[in-house]
Amino acid sequence: MTGITDSLPGHKLCCWGRLLLDGMDRIDGMDGYPADRVDSAKRLGLLPRKLYPWRRWGLPRPNRYWDPPAVLPPILVLLLALAGPLAVAWAGAGAGAAPESPAAGPMTIDDAVRFGLDHNPLLGAASDRKSGAEQWLKAARAEFLPKLDAGYGYTRLGDEPLAKIDNFAGTGQTASFQTSDTSLNRWQLGLRQPLFRGFGPSAQYEIARLDLARAEFDQDRTRLDLVLAIQRGFIQVVLTERVRQVVLETIEQLQLSRRNAQSYFRQGLSPENDVLKADVALAEAQQREREVARQAALLRAELNRLLGLEDRAALELRPWDQAPPADERAETAPPLEELHGLAEHRRPELLALDAAGRQGEEQQRLAKSGYYPWLSLVANAYREGDDFLAGRNDFTNSNNAAVGLRVDWNLFEGGKTQAEAARARYRTEAIRKTREDFLREIRVQVDDARRQLEVTRANLKTAKVAVRQAEENRRITLVQYREQVVVFSEVLDAEVSLTRARTSLVEALYGYQLAWVELERATGGPLPASPAAVATGTPQRHQAAESNR
Numbered sequence: 001m002t003g004i005t006d007s008l009p010g011h012k013l014c015c016w017g018r019l020l021l022d023g024m025d026r027i028d029g030m031d032g033y034p035a036d037r038v039d040s041a042k043r044l045g046l047l048p049r050k051l052y053p054w055r056r057w058g059l060p061r062p063n064r065y066w067d068p069p070a071v072l073p074p075i076l077v078l079l080l081a082l083a084g085p086l087a088v089a090w091a092g093a094g095a096g097a098a099p100e101s102p103a104a105g106p107m108t109i110d111d112a113v114r115f116g117l118d119h120n121p122l123l124g125a126a127s128d129r130k131s132g133a134e135q136w137l138k139a140a141r142a143e144f145l146p147k148l149d150a151g152y153g154y155t156r157l158g159d160e161p162l163a164k165i166d167n168f169a170g171t172g173q174t175a176s177f178q179t180s181d182t183s184l185n186r187w188q189l190g191l192r193q194p195l196f197r198g199f200g201p202s203a204q205y206e207i208a209r210l211d212l213a214r215a216e217f218d219q220d221r222t223r224l225d226l227v228l229a230i231q232r233g234f235i236q237v238v239l240t241e242r243v244r245q246v247v248l249e250t251i252e253q254l255q256l257s258r259r260n261a262q263s264y265f266r267q268g269l270s271p272e273n274d275v276l277k278a279d280v281a282l283a284e285a286q287q288r289e290r291e292v293a294r295q296a297a298l299l300r301a302e303l304n305r306l307l308g309l310e311d312r313a314a315l316e317l318r319p320w321d322q323a324p325p326a327d328e329r330a331e332t333a334p335p336l337e338e339l340h341g342l343a344e345h346r347r348p349e350l351l352a353l354d355a356a357g358r359q360g361e362e363q364q365r366l367a368k369s370g371y372y373p374w375l376s377l378v379a380n381a382y383r384e385g386d387d388f389l390a391g392r393n394d395f396t397n398s399n400n401a402a403v404g405l406r407v408d409w410n411l412f413e414g415g416k417t418q419a420e421a422a423r424a425r426y427r428t429e430a431i432r433k434t435r436e437d438f439l440r441e442i443r444v445q446v447d448d449a450r451r452q453l454e455v456t457r458a459n460l461k462t463a464k465v466a467v468r469q470a471e472e473n474r475r476i477t478l479v480q481y482r483e484q485v486v487v488f489s490e491v492l493d494a495e496v497s498l499t500r501a502r503t504s505l506v507e508a509l510y511g512y513q514l515a516w517v518e519l520e521r522a523t524g525g526p527l528p529a530s531p532a533a534v535a536t537g538t539p540q541r542h543q544a545a546e547s548n549r
Helices: 004-006 016-020 037-045 053-057 068-097 109-119 120-143 198-268 274-308 336-346 349-373 418-483 488-523 542-548
Strands: 147-156 160-166 173-177 181-194 374-387 399-408
Touching: 004 418, 016 399, 109 274, 109 349, 120 198, 198 349, 198 488, 274 488, 336 349, 336 418, 336 488, 349 418
Parallel strands: none
Antiparallel strands: 147 181, 160 173, 181 374, 374 399
């Protein structure tokens, strides 16, 4: 053996390595190897039995020695073939982790709502809660089905079980005999079908069904809140950027006024403090622009969060064209009575309270089921014996089966059933009172949102007039300053007034849009005249709500 291993140039292989690398078919009586070492290799599991790796993988069979140049190329080919699919899989996983980007082009408010509903995780969380409620409903439905149980038990007795008979056969002696083995294996299969449980399973099923309805209403509430947040964020971003644009225009006008003041000062037509006043006004406007730019960046980051995008994602937003009707006599929104009716039938919070009230009634019925007896159909089959499979029993029959009816009736439980029924009744009454208060709160919200819409409409009309007046005032003041009729501070005051008027106009316009979306949220969905009715796709569960009342 030493001669064989020494003859390998650059290799020092032991006997076991030689046996493994050769892998010959001749397991018994291998030529050139001692029989005792071959047997030892078999016992240690070092020899392949009817399994040759080179045959499985298409590698060349080694002759006497390990041949790396012959084996290495197929292995490299195999690794390269596996590396391609793995690289594609890793690349696909990395690409799937990146957030999806919106379509190219300006994004409208309807596009933002649709994109946010598809990518915001809050709606996914509400959907998961709904899925959990669906599983609970399945569990409640399973209570009507039969229950099948299987069991196994092993018993080891310390002494032989005996039966004794006094005065056996009139002999006056006591006879005893063994009745069972000391070791018993018992296999059992039981079937139980509930027939009547005091209306408890049906009440539990109704509770689970109403819980699913509440989960759906919670999903609707989450959708409405998300739609409002996206719409509000969209409008606030556009509003802030419009205000920043107004401030930038003011900065340009103040820079022009400063140059005019400096020119007049050089000509000796105005004092130097006019230039200083222009510098102060320009610095204040620049500070205002930086603050507005910061607010715009923050609002954009918040909007990107609502849309499920990266914080620094750059979106081009197209302003919403929602505006008051041109006819001043036309109604901005439906009358209050109609809005109250919409809110009462569409607000998911109110519908969820209705479902919770029905749940309370069903919980009372569930608690009162403890007053009734429970009737069940039962069937059992068993095998019992001294061996593991319970096939041998020298004392009784090794298997048997039984079918029967079972009645369970709890006669006293310390008042627990009565307390649970009272607890469900009080809970139902509390929910009813909460609903009454919340209904009044909804009406207050609708009234306030309706009034806010009218206020912003009136403010918009006033702001338009104020802008025209401020522009005319600035024009007259500039003419008077050129004629040296007024001082330079009057020019600065005219610029500040115009900036305020333009800012108020922008705030009134987008304030009207904010009031509109707030009114939609207060009524539980898009208004009849709203162009967002198709965009939001808010589901209305009128039939479910009516069934849960």
